[in-house]
Amino acid sequence: MIQFTEKECLDIINLSLILKGTDRDESPRPIKYTFYNVEYNDEHKWIFERLNEYFTSNTGIEVIANLDAIHLFNYGPGNKFVKHKDIYHENQVYNIGASLNSDFEGGEFKLYNPDIILPKQTGNVYTFSCTREHEVLEVTKGNRWSIIGFYHYEHLNLKRSLV
Numbered sequence: 001m002i003q004f005t006e007k008e009c010l011d012i013i014n015l016s017l018i019l020k021g022t023d024r025d026e027s028p029r030p031i032k033y034t035f036y037n038v039e040y041n042d043e044h045k046w047i048f049e050r051l052n053e054y055f056t057s058n059t060g061i062e063v064i065a066n067l068d069a070i071h072l073f074n075y076g077p078g079n080k081f082v083k084h085k086d087i088y089h090e091n092q093v094y095n096i097g098a099s100l101n102s103d104f105e106g107g108e109f110k111l112y113n114p115d116i117i118l119p120k121q122t123g124n125v126y127t128f129s130c131t132r133e134h135e136v137l138e139v140t141k142g143n144r145w146s147i148i149g150f151y152h153y154e155h156l157n158l159k160r161s162l163v
Contacts, residue, residue, distance in 0.1 A: 002054040004123035009100040012038075012047060013145045015072055032079040033136075036072040038147070051096050051149060054125040059094070062157040070149035075107055080138040083112065086130045089152060096127045097148040104142030110135050 004012070019036040026032070040048050047070065052063040075081075086095050099109070102120040109118045112133040118126055128134070130150065 002050065002057055003121075003125050004050060004098055004100070006122055008050075009098075009123050009145075012072065012147060013100050015044075016074060019072070021074070030080055030082050030138075032075075033081060034074045034076075036074075037069050038072050039069045040066050047147070048149075051098070051125065051147075055094070055096050055127055055151070058127060063151070063155055064157045065155045067149045067151065067155060070147050073144075073146045073148065075136060075139045075144040077139055077141060077143075079136075079144075080107075081136040083110075083133050083135040085133055086148075086150060088150065091152045091154065092130045092150050093153055093156065093158075094127055094151040095130050095148060096125070096151065097146055098123065098125045100145035100147065101143075104139055104144045106138050106140035107144035108137045109146070110137060 015038055016036050019038065021034045021036050023034050024031060038044055038047065045066075048066050051070070052066070056062055086092070099118070099121060100123070102122045104120075108120070110116070111118070111128060118124065136144070
């Protein structure tokens, strides 16, 4: 099973100490979190390579171009991201993410149709269609850390068009 080790997760979380964070607060709409842009470079490429390896092994689709960046998310107590789809670009196809810790309460990651709550497992990697609705439920204690990236058609060797 391809995932991140606890040490690797801590290394990724510690990027928040050197990267500039951006707070997103859309009050009164229930969206609140901090994110950090992690760019693909020699220092961070191991993160991208692990995500690509997981994606290919779980979908059978070859990654032919690296993502330019992924986002590191921090949800503190009271933070959440309501039910939504990640369709930011018309050529976006899949999302890939990883849970970086499990020492928090609340903050479950929920996917819809079918309804699934992903287990709180440090290092757990997951992928899903960008058109699938999902949400992060409210964190009640501690901080929830995760990463997410967005594959577009040009990143993947898709032999047939997706409908």
